[in-house]
Amino acid sequence: MSNVRKTIVSNCEKKFLLKNLAEWTRLDGRAFDEFRKVSIVFGKDWGCCHVSLGKTRVLAQVSAEIQQPKSSRPSEGILNLNIELNPLAAPHFEAGRQSDLSVQLNRLLEKCLKDSKALDLESLCIKMNEKVWAIRVDINVLNYEGNILDCASIAALAALAHFRRPDVTCDGEEFIIHSVKQRDPIPLVIHHYPVCITYSIFNGGEYIIADPTIQEEGVADAFMSIGLNSYKELCGLHLGGKADLTPEMILTTANKAARRAGQIVQQIKETVEKENNERLEKQKSGCGLSLLNLTIEDNGGPGDISTVINQWATKEKKNKKKSKRKDKELKSKQKEDCPSETxxxxxxxxxxxxxxxxxxxxxxxxxxxxxxxxxxxxxxxxxxxxxxxxxxxxxxxxxxxxxxxxxxxxxxxxxxxxx
Incomplete structure (x- = not known):
């Protein structure tokens, strides 16, 4: 990671932020336990998901291929997670190079999703000791405005729930991969949905705020990431930095995170179900229209592309009628100015x-x-x-x-x- 291009928080900004926290206020006007708005949008391909957490945006894509299983797990499939930090998200990120932040994010995400056995790997086995499905989740950070881990975990879960793998049959020694026209694709089996919830800690545990922004991450003394599912089961816990926290503070924060995890899991399930119904009805969908709606909504517009198109069409009709009326008036004036003479x-x-x-x-x-x-x-x-x-x-x-x-x-x- 290039430290030269990294935006450094000045001492004045740090003092101003800490003074606001002492007055129990944040720079963006949120409460200490308030989270930013989450938007989940699916693409046209199976397993393509775009998630925005405030201004932090992440794109996740799930792919599958047939490989040989591991010798230690001959009847289980393979799950790989990869977070890519590219210069599109922030100028100090370098493409194709593993940084300390990317390694840390990959490990935390693997602990939350992979080690908690959220995905049923045995359902990915085609033939024991020979062929299994290898699922790969590629997560690209499009814009970095703080709290990448929470946004990446939501995108990975939504993409896995939305993904469909092709059906495979074994005829003796041959494996036949059926296309979508031949057989319907099969969804993945997910036991539970673990979500990462991140908190920033200031002044040795005096102030704990949820969903930190990029400025708050630069000033915070430590951060705590809690992995929880909708059943309030602890799937991972990580404390980074220097902060002295009592067990009571950790339990109180974990209870708040459990409520947040339940809301996120419910939103993921509802969004996936809505997307599947739209595909069955063959309605137009995809990241393009939804991102345009999101951009219009951010700019204070109606937030619906169909509404905007209808408004534009009616405006164009009115302009055409006005131009035709002006042409008729001009022609009539010309006839009056130039009367026909015998x-x-x-x-x-x-x-x-x-x-x-x-x-x-x-x-x-x-x-x-x-x-x-x-x-x-x-x-x-x-x-x-x-x-x-x-x-x-x-x-x-x-x-x-x-x-x-x-x-x-x-x-x-x-x-x-x-x-």
Whole structure:
């Protein structure tokens, strides 16, 4: 772990936090035994689970493969747990490198889930001493805002409860793995749901707060992690740091943690059941829509993607109606400004004619002959009807020259008379 990139809590922040604790208040406004909100979302694949504990977010994925069993346990499957701390969660985490924190989290999670026999490993045996299922739980920390252990334990349990392994049959010496189309996948057998509940300890046990944030973890003297299931059975206990705690304080804290564990287990079971019902009804689900709902809810929105889409659609319909109404009004104004005029055909000369409005009067235009422009001769004046010029598109954007053809016969006749 790179200590250079690690955010260090300053002395002023430490004093301010301890002063708030002395006044029985926390920086985020929670009580000492109050926990942050837990959100559980499942992906489209079996065993994919996203859990958010406040702003701490974790993604768990369960995978299975067939392996040979261990020689000491020939009739039991294999369960592996792995927590990955990547730079996406915090800048001081390094990818592909085991740090002290990752090793500690892996060991605590294995004590809580694996050593407590939460998963029935004998149900994973295909053939004794030959083939068993090896279940692997990969946990990736997406955002680190304190209390990774609790969030990771919830994600691992929810992913294991949601996972389905393919059915396998043995025909003599051959093992046949059936696809989802052939046979329904089989869920894992879970005896109980142990959950890790973490507390931070300040001033040698004077203040004990639940679900610490990243600032509180940096200031705390010690932390206590208790693994409990919904039956109030102790599945693991770990005390790290330096703090003197009496047995009465530990028992009181364990009773509070047991109530919290029961609530979390009930939430996991209800969420898994709801997800299974949605899959049976073939409704759209997945982390994408749910995370979008979570983001909208965090920003103060309605928190439902269908509601947001409906609001956007109605808004777009209103905008289209307004634009159509404006176009109609503009067209009607243009018709009023440019009323239709009755025109008549006026003969300008031999072989030429023009459309002239009835009320339009003829104006006199002066045309200068290019051959006599520099001479001292008199300038010829020819009467040309104005509508002839109006009919030409003088204001056009085209770069081509506009040519006006006059009556050539009258012009040549006048030139001959002068000569």
């Amino acid at each position: 025109v008549e055909i006026q003969k300008c000369g031999e072989g030429t004619a023009a459309l002239v409005p009835k009320d339009q009067k003829e104006n006199v235009w002066t045309v200068i002959d290019s051959d006599k422009e520099n001479s001292d001769d008199e300038i010829e004046v020819i009467e040309v009807p104005k509508p002839v010029i109006d009919l030409l598109d003088v204001n056009t954007d085209s770069e081509e020259d506009v040519v006006v053809v006059l009556n050539a016969d009258d012009k040549t006749r006048k030139k001959k008379m002068k000569k």
